[in-house]
Amino acid sequence: MVNYAPKTLQEALKLRQETQSVPYAGGTDLMVENRKDVSYLFINRVAELQQVLEDEAYIRIGSGVTFTQALENKLVPELMKEAVSKIAAPAIRNAGTFGGNLGNGSAKADSVLIEYVMDAKIRLLSVNGERIVDVDRFYKGRRDLDLRDDELIAEILIPKQKIEKYAYQKVGGRNALAISRISFAGIVDTQDGKIKRIAAAFGAVADTVLRYKEIEKTMLGKTVEEAKELRETYIKAYMDNMVLTRGRVSAEYRKAVCENLLRDFLELI
């Protein structure tokens, strides 16, 4: 099979359209998969994809930015850094990228969980132009992405936001080189004693990252006292909605941990 190693974004997009080859950035997932009979589009030399930029509305993380680069970058939000710092081990963080983490289509992707709670958008490019899709629409299910055959993931757009309080927890099988078995991220901001924004997402427990915006809406505008009163009601609403899969740990364990982490998060209010 023929592989391609474009040097510019234009070249990469053209090759992607012509060959439908599999985009390969750090290769930390693809190397292990070792797929037979596919051709790869090595995009790790495309400089345009390796920048972290800032505009009025967004922090823009290029899909080819590695986790190590992100950890060293001042623009990348702290919450994202906290999650990224727990990915695998230094050698993998040196190679693994944001685009690859998304493109692998796993609910266990540690950076994707943060993109969910921060309402990130994914900028997709093809020779025909661009599309910008909300991360939760882009991520349709396990290995199921809203990504066309001729498109490349170009950037992750994280809306600029001030985060007052957040919670983040990764439960892996060990302290390094561990795929998440359960992960949780939550953000809550209050203004004048009322909940102004709340977001909570659960990774690695179902086919895709879980976030329940309808439940979040019921909390918006509530006073801190009201929210405390209603805490168990909210938790129940989550638990009633969450259908979890078993993986390397049981669904019951995952659910119990999700409930504990959610309760702990709601105590931040």
Place this chain on the structure above:
Amino acid sequence: MEKISQSVVKKDHAAKMEGRSIYVADYNTAKDGRKILTGKILHSKTARAKVLSVSVPDLPEGYFYVDARDIPGDNNVNIVLDDMPVFCRDTVEYIGEAIGMVVGPDAKEVDRILSGINVELEELEPVLDLRKSTEAFFNYEYGHGDLQKAFAEADKVFDEEFETGYQEQAYLETQGMMAEPEDLDRMFVHGSMQCCYYVHGAVKRVLGTDNIHILQDVTGGGFGGKEAFPSILATEVAVAARKANAPVRCVFDRREDMEYTSKRHPSICRYKAAVKDGKVTALDIDVIFNAGAYSTLSAVVLQRGLIAAPGIYNVPNIHVTGRALKTNTSPCGAYRGFGAPQTFFAIELLMNHIAQDLGVEPLAFKEAHLVKQGDPTSTCGEYHFPVPVQDMINEIDAVCDYRKKRKEYAKAQEGRFRRGIGMSMYFHGAGFTGSGERDLIKAVTRLHKYPDGKVEILASNGEIGQGLRTTFCKIVSHELNIPFDDVFFEHPDTARVPDSGPTVASRSLMTVGELLRRASVQLKEIWKDGEEQEVEERYKEPDFLIPFHLDKFEGDAYPTYAWGVNAVELEVDTLTGVAKVLGAYGNFDVGTPMDYNIVMGQMEGGLLQGIGYSSIEKMDYDNKGRIRNNSYSDYLIPTTKDVPNLKCLLHVEKYPYGPYGAKGAGELPLVGVPGAYVEAMEQALGKGHRLNHAPFTAEDTLFEIMKEVGK
């Protein structure tokens, strides 16, 4: 530090660190330049079935299908009972069992042929539940004292059950073996192994000829996993090479290795204890081990487990029964500790539970029961040498503040994180169990001196990362008083070296090392410059030993013991069940260390392996008998990040019959860790939790917490 203990650069250090070592998978051609054929095994996909027929697609030229019909000798792998076939007989007994092997020049083509083979089976009901297995490969019983009387007079009786799981050796290099037909019908087999003469015996029987020789290639770790399985794979490639009349190599991929090769025996131990006046007066113990589908090494693994069952405590009346039961799963085998980690776990937890019930601190309770020099062993042998455990406990306490922390963590703990600390104490019976050295092994070693004054060690023990190529040379150079660089020890080839026994049971250094020291004394006496000279030394049983009788489990099961004391300190996250190891401490008495760095490497590695066995290393099979944890992302072993604070101490109690006072070292550090870990977990959880199994995972921990009222 004594001179012999001072660390040197290991003989194999540079070649390994620079990537120059050749492992069996690395050969580009056979020794004579011929192309190596790839062999791949047709594994059973069913746990138990009658094999009705195997239809093999038409084979291209140069490709072969090999099975039991091609075996020139016996279709039995010589291990202990010889019940394991090379290739299956009329039935398959576990998922992974070898039905046949496809051999040919191109690996992809071999895969294609393999996937085209149709095996017609009549499925039979497999036995998968250890508790329901009725077929015992081995059934032992021993005891002494008056059990009935002790239980009748007891103030209180305890009755508990303990369970342990599989553990995978997780050596870096998977199982791999290669067979090369040589001139005059001689078969040369080499590969990754611990025991070249075990492989020799197995290949000899299967090929029906002694016209063979076996070489240990550079071996990337064993931990016991390369004690018996290499005999199986060696016979398979030897039969294939005989049929193809060409060199054949089979190297397992990681999935095959994890699913189908031997692991530590899962166990269920039931302990009944009689307690009177605050002392344990009797133990009635029943042990069952999951042997898997064939008996392989289970006899000897079970013997070691049963002998250790009462722990290192003086209990006047004991009765021990044990069985290795058949299930339709991969045969279990040797793994560092060899049956003893299972029973030491049980006795350590039992002692904790009894102490807590009596309202006594477990450490003090254990200290009051400790054996000492001169006391009888569980098998009515004798602890002939000083037992330094009390001192070792005090040394550990000084390092980790055990007694203070134990008190501190006993107070009610609220909030998200809770802490606990636990301690275990145990031995490793150094060397072979019972009279094996005298009756079975009869080790022979030789030293060969060349005219230039260089001395070669001729012994069959294998370097598997434990440093034997270095420590053997240190002993000989020390005794002969010649430079370390003038002594060498190559990987053994049965064509060149006498049988000094297998590389098992932490025996090599203590037993074979002493033979080498004595051989050196001989050589020194006759040394003549410029001459080629050779000396030989044979094993003699030390005369202090009380003869061991296996039929009664009576006498000295081991000449001496290596001692271990471990402490583990944990912090449990009550929201996730995840436990953080705040500290893992080991104090080990392996006699005089033959090389400080090598011994410390063994101690730290073994302690970490023990932490894995206690916590995250969980492996199980499903209701079809298939092991699901067959990759390193499904079976996790700890990394240095999991136990950043790991501290080992050496306490030296010299063994006068080992070289310069050395005794068995390799296995010791793993043996007792689960007892300390789970005790720490129990204290961290507090609130009367009583735990009884290992590994104790985050999931187990959270479910245990959820049992608390209001959770």
